[in-house]
Amino acid sequence: MKQNKQINVYKTIMTAVLLAAGFIMIIPFFWMLSTSFKSPNEIFEYPIQWIPSEFDWDPHKRVWFGDLSFFNYYFNSIKIAVLGTAGATFIGAMAAYGFARIPFKGRDFLFLLYLMMMMVPPQVLFVPKFIMFDWTGIYNTHWALILPTIFTIIGVFYMRQFFITIPNEISESAFMDGAGHFRIFFKIFLPLAKPAIATFAILDFSWNWNNYEDALVFLVSEELYTVPLGLDNFVLEFSVDYSGMMAAATASVVPIIIIFLLGQRYIIEGVASSAVKG
Amino acid sequence: MNWMKKQKLIGYLFILPSLIGVTIFFLFPLLFSFVLSFTNWTGPSGQGTEFVGLQNFQRLVGDSVFHQAFGNNFLYLLHVPISVIFGFIVAVFLNRSVYLKNLLRAVFFLPYLISPIAIGFVWMLLFNPTEGPINVLLMNLGIDNPPGWLASSGSSMYAIIVMSAWQIMGFNIIIYLAALQDVPRELEEAAKMDGAKRWQITKNVIFPFVSPITLFLLIIGIANAFKNFGLIQAVTGGGPANSTNILPLYVYQTAFRYYELGYASTIAIVLFIVIFAITLLQWFGQKKWVHY
Known part of the structure; x- marks a missing residue:
């Protein structure tokens, strides 16, 4: 009985310490959100006003309805992320089945080739891809x-x-x-692998959503910009509009935060298992 | 038997779409990039391109920005051990009895998923030299001349290191947490029986047990530090005075700001060799470190 109580005290202290550390981890997000609702003269007030004295919606209006509208960036990003993720999930799952279950000739060599391709830094491919x-x-x-x-x-x-x-x-x-391989793949493996496929799809979507470097290299017309590139552009255009910048940053992270809240367990377990077993 | 044979051939059909794509978008560009590194290709069309032999590589040897970017890249690596050490500590604490375990795990992991450039802009304001909360706090703590962070070449890389460590720590925590599940209970119990304190168990039992994971995290972090440049490009563009320029960023700028595509490929190939060497290090290191 006594020992039980002792453990609980320890447990409470540990929780408090970790909560404090966790709070420091997400302070930048709070600051971003609170700044996005501030009028310019309030932004750098000290001590920090976590809740603005008056909520200013103008920064968000500038982001969504200003000269560089985020609606367009959102549309582009969703299009790219949805098509990219759907294709990757399907073609990736098929190839994964081939590598996992069909002992065809040259399989191990091809798989080794795939492994080596994973090491190639994206920058090595930018120039040739640009030319192609x-x-x-x-x-x-x-x-x-x-x-x-x-x-x-x-x-894969x-x-x-x-x-x-x-x-x-x-x-x-x-x-x-x-049953042939196609039937086994569609009727048995795909249904069984739903959790793994969902995990990959969620992760892949967030990678695509966050993909800034490829957009930077391969897109030049403003109407084609994705959210990260649009955000970058917004900051370049309005470099002193700090609350607008934070509103734009908020707009660009909200979808990922929602996805994370919904699929948290899939994501965390997916990341853990892929890396440890890999 | 014939049917069985056919089923084996179907294996190619399964990987064919992927293989075609990987050949076009990975394998061919990789080989093409080796060829390009021996040319003076400029601009997209590359008119008047000639093979220049090892000229680009010779130029690299005398290129002071390349040297600086190489050195910066090693300084930038600092964020890897920092995030691994803190990641280990947090994971060990999280793995012991705490309330709200899942919530805490999620909070620490969140930054890892967030777009580096969105969060980079947030940090950019937090690090604002005159008015930003970080320096205002430092001044209130009695530090009269806090660093200029991103605005000064002496401290800019350290601000980038803080941002990157903050961002990848969540990944390290999740991986460590998964690894800690595999630490045999008996091992801990036995140590406890011998009267070992908590921190002694952590240091002498748990830490050695997860050492292969530590190596894995260090290597993957280091390799990524030679691959990602988005955050730095967005926040400082490599400045001031190239103080935050790193190799992948230098490749990007050489190629797409100055359109020296041949020379950019040469730098990229060097980058590739560096990452390749690091990965080999992991393969050999793992064999030595893994002890079960």
Whole structure:
């Protein structure tokens, strides 16, 4: 009885310490949100006004309805992220099944090749891709971002790891019943792998949403800008509009925060398992 | 038997779409980039391009910005061990009995998922040298001349290091937490029986046990520090006076600000070799470190 109480005191103290540390971790988010509602003269007030004396909606209006509207950036980002993620999930899952379950000739060599491609820094590919995209005319179109992301390597790797854990007997008994690989893939593996596929899709969507570097290299027309590039552009154009900057930053992180709140367990467990087993 | 054979051939069909795409968007550009690194290709069309042999590599040797970017890149690496150490400490505490475990885990992980550039702009204001909350706080603590952070070349990289450490720490915590689940209870119990204190158990039992994970996190962090430049490009553009310029950013700027595509490819190839060496280090290191 006594010991139980002692443990609880310890537990409470530990929780308080970690809550304090966690609070420091998310202070920048609070500051961003609170600043986005401040009028210019209030922004750097000391001590920090966490809750603005008066909520100023103007910064958010400037972001959504100003000269550089975030509606357009949102539309572009959603289009790219949805098409890219859907393609990557499907093509990645198919390749993952092939690598995990079909013992064709040269498989191990190809898989090693994929592994090596994962090491290649994206900057090495920027220049040749720029030249190729310029040749083929997809430079400065959304396809320059969508197409490469559809052919995901990390997705193949991640889903393959899950497919390997599905017991052999399941596919073997289906095989005995005369089902081919396509049937096994669609009817057995895809349904079984739903959690792994969902995890990958969520992560891939957030990578696509946050992808700033490719957009920076391959998009030049403002009407094609994605959210990160639009945010960058906003900061360049209005470099002293601090509350507007924070409103724009808020606009760009909100979808990811919502996705994280909804799919938190998938995401965290997905990240943990992919890295530790990898 | 024939059917079985056909089913094996179907394996190619499954990976074919992916393989075609990977060839076009990864393999071919990679090889192309090696070729480009020996040319003087400028501008998108590359008119008048010639092979220049090792000229680009010779230029690299005497390029002071390249040297600076290389050095900066190593300074920038500091955020990796910092985030790994703090990540380990937080994970150990989180793994012991605490309330609100899932909430805390989520709070620490969140920055990792957020767009580096969005959060970079937030930090940029927090680090504002004259009015930003960080320096105002430092001045109130009695530090009369706080660093100029992003505005001064002596301190800019340290501000970037803080941002990056903050951002990747959540990843390290999640990986450590997963690894800590595998620490055998008996091992801890035995140490406790021998009268070991909590921190002794952490230091002598848990830390050695997760050492392969520590190596993994260090290597992956270091490799990423040679790959990502978005945050720095958005926040400082590599300045002031190239003090935050790192290799991947230098590749980007050489290629897309000055359109020296051949020379940019040369820098990129060097970058690739660096990352390749680091990865090999991991492969060999892992064999040495893993002890079960």
